[in-house]
Amino acid sequence: PSAYNPIVNPTRATMRKNYVLGRMRDLGYIDELTYETEKAQPMQPRRVATQQEIVTSNMSEEFVTAKYAAELARMLVYDVFKEETYSRGLNVYTTIDMGAQKTAVDAVRRQLISYDRKYGYRGPYIDLGPADKHAENIRAAIAKTTASPFMVAAVVTEADPKVIKAALSANEIVTLDAESLKFGRRHLGKVSKQYQDSALKPGAVIRVMRSADGKHWTLAQVPRVEAAFVAGDFNTGAVRALVGGFDFNLNMFNHVTQAWRQPGSSFKPFIYSAALDKGFSTTTIINDAPISIDPRLTGNKLWEPKNYEGRFDG
Numbered sequence: 492p493s494a495y496n497p498i499v500n501p502t503r504a505t506m507r508k509n510y511v512l513g514r515m516r517d518l519g520y521i522d523e524l525t526y527e528t529e530k531a532q533p534m535q536p537r538r539v540a541t542q543q544e545i546v547t548s549n550m551s552e553e554f555v556t557a558k559y560a561a562e563l564a565r566m567l568v569y570d571v572f573k574e575e576t577y578s579r580g581l582n583v584y585t586t587i588d589m590g591a592q593k594t595a596v597d598a599v600r601r602q603l604i605s606y607d608r609k610y611g612y613r614g615p616y617i618d619l620g621p622a623d624k625h626a627e628n629i630r631a632a633i634a635k636t637t638a639s640p641f642m643v644a645a646v647v648t649e650a651d652p653k654v655i656k657a658a659l660s661a662n663e664i665v666t667l668d669a670e671s672l673k674f675g676r677r678h679l680g681k682v683s684k685q686y687q688d689s690a691l692k693p694g695a696v697i698r699v700m701r702s703a704d705g706k707h708w709t710l711a712q713v714p715r716v717e718a719a720f721v722a723g724d725f726n727t728g729a730v731r732a733l734v735g736g737f738d739f740n741l742n743m744f745n746h747v748t749q750a751w752r753q754p755g756s757s758f759k760p761f762i763y764s765a766a767l768d769k770g771f772s773t774t775t776i777i778n779d780a781p782i783s784i785d786p787r788l789t790g791n792k793l794w795e796p797k798n799y800e801g802r803f804d805g
Contacts, residue, residue, distance in 0.1 A: 495507045497534045497536045498536050501534050501536075504534055505534050508530075508534065509530050512526050512529055512530055513526070556592075556596055556640065556739065557585075557587050557589070557592050557733070558739035558740075559733055559734060559735030559736065559739055559745050559747065560585060560587050560592075560730070560733045561585075562739070562743065562745070563733070563735075563745060563748060564583050564585055565583075568581060568583060585730070586724075586727075586729035586730055586731065587730065587731065587732065587733065588731040588732065591722055591731045591732040592731075592732045592733075592734075594732070595720045595722060595732035595733075595734045596734055598720065599718050599720050599734045599737065600641055600737060600738075601703075602718070603714045603716060603717075603718055603737050604700075604711070604714060606714070606716060607712065607714035607715065607716060608674060611674075611677065612674050612675045612677070612678055612689075612710065612712060613689065613712060614678060614686065614688065614689020614690075614691075615647070615689060615691065615695035615696050615697045616636070616695075616696045616697075617632070617695075617696050618692075618694050618695060619632060619646060619694035619695070619696065620694060622693060622694070625646065625648070625658075625693070625694060626661055628646070628694075629646045629658050629660070629661050630660070630661050632644065632646055632696045633645075633646070633659075633660065633696075636696065636698075637740060637741055639698075639713075639738050639740050639741055640738070640740065641700055641738060642698040642699065642700045642711050642712075642713065642738075643659060643698065643699060643700070644696060644697070644698060645657035645658060645659050645665075645696070645697055645698070645699045646658045646694065646695070646696055646697075647691055647692060647693055647694065647695040647696075647697060648664055648693055649693060650679060650691045650692050650693065650695070651679060651680055652672065652676065652679045652680045653672070654666060654672075655667040655671050655672065655675070655679070655691060655710065657697060657699060657708070659699070665699070665708045666708070667699065667707075667708050667709060667710055668702055668707040668708065668709050670702065670709050670710075671708075671709050671710035674709075674710050675691050675710050678690050678691040679691050697710060697711075697712075698710075698711045698712055698713065699711055713737070713738075713741060714737055717736050717737060717742070717746055718734075718736065718737065718746065719734065719735060719736065719745075719746035719747045719750065720732065720733070720734040720747070721733050721734070721747045733747055734747070735747045735748070735749075778805065779803050779804045779805055780803055780805065781795065781797070781803055782795065782796065783795050784796070
């Protein structure tokens with residue numbers, strides 16, 4: 492590969508490209524017109540995309556993540572085929588609708604970020620130390636931070652109440668938007684004792700993401716709260732969208748299928764529908780008094796249901 496590297500040896504790489512095209516023509520994989528057209532095309536070395544291009548691409552309509560659903564499918568197949576899951580060449584088809592999945596992912600992510608921002612910025616991860624070590628430590632800090640399609644690690648290079656600049660890489664510096672100044676104001680400039688350990692200052696490692704309009708970079712943080720979203724077709728049982736959490740890259744725990752929940756008020760529709768079926772209405776008066784259910788009807792355990800407050804209203 493080094494001998495035909497198009498960056499260091501474009502002439503040799505072009506010769507090799509033309510040879511491969513010629514063999515494809517001779518063996519009937521392409522016609523003469525395609526051969527001549529592609530042969531005339533200049534060599535295009537692949538370059539490394541910038542962080543900005545990566546995040547912009549990830550947030551585009553073409554980028555849809557269904558990693559929680561894919562992992563769930565893998566687990567279900569593994570239950571049947573065990574290690575042969577990876578060697579039998581199996582094809583797995585899900586009922587996920589990618590349009591609905593994109594909407595679900597975007598809704599969960601945006602709402603969690605919006606909710607988390609209400610409680611203020613919590614501060615950067617670490618301090619990178621002396622300024623003369625920044626160039627070296629920027630690369631190390633970003634490499635150590637878990638990647639996310641939605642948020643990328645950055646290192647603060649300049650920070651005061653009027654401007655925040657951050658490095659997405661050793662050579663790529665961006666200015667954060669006005670919302671970032673509002674979000675991180677307690678951590679900028681002269682900070683109180685309470686926020687000194689999380690001050691936004693040169694060397695601090697932070698997270699940034701694209702703003703809602705996609706034109707600016709904004710200060711961000713991974714939400715502490717999680718969420719789950721699932722949409723299904725109740726006529727067929729098909730799952731159309733499944734989001735197990737904020738970001739599969741950061742937390743693979745699927746809050747749709749792996750989280751155990753209290754039933755809470757989710758059983759009320761069943762109780763209400765049964766009551767309506769028996770002739771009850773919203774004006775029916777019911778005696779709210781203590782009640783004990785015979786253990787013979789509950790699996791040999793006395794059941795005395797009561798309200799959350801523990802009181803009865805008669």
